[in-house]
Amino acid sequence: MAGTAFITGATAGIGAACARRFVAAGWKVIVTGRRADRLDALVAELGADNVHAARFDMRDDAAIDHAVSTLPAGFADIDLLINNAGLALGTAPAQQADLAQWRQMIETNVTGLVTITHKLLPILIARKGGIINLSSVAATYPYTGGNVYGGTKAFVRQFSLGLRSDLHGTGVRVTSIEPGMVETEFTLIRTGSKAASDSLYGGVMPMTGEDIAETLLWVATQPAHLNFNTIELMPVSQSFAGFQVARDS
Template sequence: MTETKRTAFITGGTAGIGAAAVHAFAAAGWRVVTTGRRADRLDKLTEALGADTVHTLAFDIRDKAALEKAIAGLPADFADIDLLINNAGLALGTSPANEAKLDDWQTMIDTNITALVTVTRLLLPGIVARKGAIINLSSVAATYPYAGGNVYGGTKAFVRQFSLGLRADLHGKGVRVTSIEPGMVETEFTTVRTGGDQAASDKLYGGVNPMTAEDIAATMLWVAEQPKHLNINTLELMPVNQSFAGFAVAREG
C-alpha cells in the first residue's frame, strides 16, 4: 500500500529559510503549499519542483481576506495540511527605540504576529483533525535583547510564548508544536532590515561563518519527521562563532 504524501504549508517561501524549506521538504517527499509576495519567485519554485509537488500562493501574508481566499481555494491534493511552518517575518530598522519609525514597528507586528496567528487559526482545525504539527520560526532575539532589536525582539518573544500557549491548549490532541530560534543566518534578512544595504549585511556576517538557510531548513525537516509521540518544544541554534552577550554597562563621567 502506497503511503499518502504529507503536506506542509510554508509561509514566506520566496527567499531565505522559506525557500530552502520548500526545497528540503519537497526533496523529502512532501507536498508543499507556499506563500509569498513575489510571484516570479514562486513561479521558479513551481518550475524547479513541479506543480504536482508545490502549490504556490502569491499575496501579502498581512492581507487577511487574501489569506482566507487562498486557503479556501486550495486544490484537493493540497488541501489537507499536516504541517504548518510559520516562517514569514522580517525586521525593519536598527535604530534605538526613541528614533525608530513607527511604521516599521507596525509592519513587524502585522507580519510577525498578526499574520502568524491568523494563518495558524485558519489552518488549526484541520491540523488538529489530522494530528499534525506546527513549527514557528522565532529567534534568539526572543531571549537575548540587543540594541536596536526593540520591537523585532518583542515580536519573536511573542512567537515563542504563543508556541508554548498552543502546546498547552492542544494538550492531548496529538498535535506537535515547536519554536525554532536561530541566531545569525545569512539570508536577505539584513538587506531587508537596512533598506537594501548589502554592505551592512556583508559587514555583519563577515568572518562569522554564519548558519545558512539550508541549515535551518534541514533542522525544520528533522523536527517534522520525528516520531509522532515526540515533541521538540523549543530549539535554539547559533553558529559556533556567535554566543549570548554579557551585560552592557554604560559608564558616567
C-alpha cells in the same frame, strides 16, 4: 514520514530552502509570499505536482482566507504549518525608530502569524499534524536596535508554548525554532545595505537557510510521540553577549 507542508514566506531564504528540502524528502508543499515571480519560479523548479503557490500578504486576512479555501484537492490535507514569514525593519534604537516600521513588523510577525494559524488549526487537529514557528534568539537575548523585532519574536515563542498547552491531547505538535545568525536575503533588509550585511557577517561563518531547513525537516519527521518545545541554535562563532554598562564621564 512525508505529507503536505504549508510554508509561509517561501519566496527567499529559510522559506525557499524549506520548500526545496521538504520536496526532496517526498513532501508536497504549499508556498506563500508576496512576490508572484519567486513563487512561480519555485513551482517551475520543483514541479506543479509537488508545489502549489498561493500569493498573499500576511497582513491581508481576506487573501489568507481565499488562499486556504481554494487549495486544490491534492494539497488540502495539511500536515504541517511552517510559520516562517516575518521581517525585521531597521536597526535604530527605539527613540529614533520609524513607527510605521514597528507596526508593519507587528502586523506581519504577530497578527499575520496568528491569523494563518487560527485558520489552519481545524485541519491540523483533524490530521494530528504539526506547527513549527520561526522565532529567534532575539526572543530571549535583547540587543540595541532589536526593540519591536525582538518583541515580536518573544511573542512567537510564547504563543508556541501556549498553543502547545491548548492543543494538549489533540496529537498536534508545536515547536518554536529560535535561530541565531543566519545569512539570507533577510539580512539585507534587516541591515539596509549589502555593505552593512557584509560587515555584520564577515568572518563569522553564519548558519544558512539550508541549515535551518534541515533542522525543520528533522523536527517534522521525528516519531509522532515526540514534541520539541523549543530549539535554540547558533553558529559556533556566536555566543552570549555581556550586559551593557553606562559610566559617568
